[in-house]
Amino acid sequence: MGVTADASSLTAVRPEKLEILDVLWANGPDGARLPVRRDDAVERLRASDQPGAAALVQAMPAHGGVLDEDAVDATFLAVHLELARLSEFVHVPQRMAQSLRPVVDRLRDSGEGPVRIVDLGCGIGYDTRILAATGALGDGVEYVGLDFNSLLVDAATRLAALEEIPVTFLVGDALDSSLSMEDPDRTVVVSSGVLHHLGRDNLQPFFAQTANSGVAAFAHFDVNPGLWADVGAWVLHHTRMREPVSRHDGSMSMKRAFTTEDLLTYASAGCGRAYHLRCDKVTNLYPRPEQIVRPVLGLRRDLGGAP
Ligand SMILES: C[S@@+](CC[C@H](N)C(=O)[O-])C[C@H]1O[C@@H](n2cnc3c(N)ncnc32)[C@H](O)[C@@H]1O
Numbered sequence: 001m002g003v004t005a006d007a008s009s010l011t012a013v014r015p016e017k018l019e020i021l022d023v024l025w026a027n028g029p030d031g032a033r034l035p036v037r038r039d040d041a042v043e044r045l046r047a048s049d050q051p052g053a054a055a056l057v058q059a060m061p062a063h064g065g066v067l068d069e070d071a072v073d074a075t076f077l078a079v080h081l082e083l084a085r086l087s088e089f090v091h092v093p094q095r096m097a098q099s100l101r102p103v104v105d106r107l108r109d110s111g112e113g114p115v116r117i118v119d120l121g122c123g124i125g126y127d128t129r130i131l132a133a134t135g136a137l138g139d140g141v142e143y144v145g146l147d148f149n150s151l152l153v154d155a156a157t158r159l160a161a162l163e164e165i166p167v168t169f170l171v172g173d174a175l176d177s178s179l180s181m182e183d184p185d186r187t188v189v190v191s192s193g194v195l196h197h198l199g200r201d202n203l204q205p206f207f208a209q210t211a212n213s214g215v216a217a218f219a220h221f222d223v224n225p226g227l228w229a230d231v232g233a234w235v236l237h238h239t240r241m242r243e244p245v246s247r248h249d250g251s252m253s254m255k256r257a258f259t260t261e262d263l264l265t266y267a268s269a270g271c272g273r274a275y276h277l278r279c280d281k282v283t284n285l286y287p288r289p290e291q292i293v294r295p296v297l298g299l300r301r302d303l304g305g306a307p
Pocket residue numbers: 083084087120121122123124125126127146147148149152172173174175191192193194197198
């Protein structure tokens with residue numbers, strides 16, 4: 001019998017707001033990129049009561065009603081480069097390494113062959129490129145990044161080649177239930193800033209899919225909502241980012257982020273039988289920029305004690 005999330009224990013569902021990049025990209029059922037009609041993108045933002053965001057998209061160039069692909073690509077790349085700079089500023093890869101290192105060490109000591117880190121929703125691959133380049137997780141670790149946005153995967157691949165960093169980037173949907181992991185016993189699935197993009201309805205199935213894939217562990221990092229995160233994020237996005245879309249989406253990601261309680265509820269409903277879970281509640285009484293993201297961690301129960 002499946003475990004379902006108990007709705008009474010979840011934070012009241014706020015109306016789903018959108019990030020602008022979410023409405024500028026569409027994939028067909030085969031994963032191929034589809035043209036996006038400007039009116040459709042604008043209408044989605046208006047329907048979710050975001051007139052300022054709708055105005056930004058309305059101002060983008062279009063041909064025959066379809067958004068100009070070069071302009072869309074330039075926006076995506078500019079926003080993701082700014083996002084990488086922000087991740088650098090608040091030490092996201094270091095934070096990931098700190099949480100992942102004990103898990104990776106445990107797997108390294110307990111079996112043969114490389115440990116594989118698979119980064120779901122990798123964007124331009126900043127986190128895995130830094131982890132691989134710095135060797136922060138030690139020897140014998142392979143890195144794979146996956147994203148459903150082929151433009152970002154191409155950029156990540158180019159950057160890794162230029163920097164001579166051995167990370168493989170692939171196009172794929174993190175919610176695809178047929179997604180399988182090559183060597184699950186030696187695989188740790190991670191993500192950063194992605195859970196809130198998946199949508200509330202998809203979280204429990206996403207964690208259930210993790211259990212089906214049988215990976216050894218997971219660590220999904222996302223922003224920790226709360227007063228200081230909201231204030232701090234607004235200040236960070238307005239002082240360190242120039243792109244209006246970055247500023248909008250950065251602030252919106254704080255509003256969309258899940259509370260620690262919600263993450264634990266969805267994770268335990270989706271995979272709690274198979275995984276020890278942990279998601280620390282980070283105090284918001286005073287600002288802690290290094291805690292702007294925190295992980296929900298899972299370690300397969302047969303692999304030992306809680307993470
Ligand atoms: C806020 S960005 C974070 C990118 C990167 N992890 C980072 O921290 O810089 C969210 C990323 O998740 C990707 N994404 C969202 N939903 C996805 C899905 N279902 N499958 C794969 N990628 C997804 C988006 O394309 C985007 O690159």
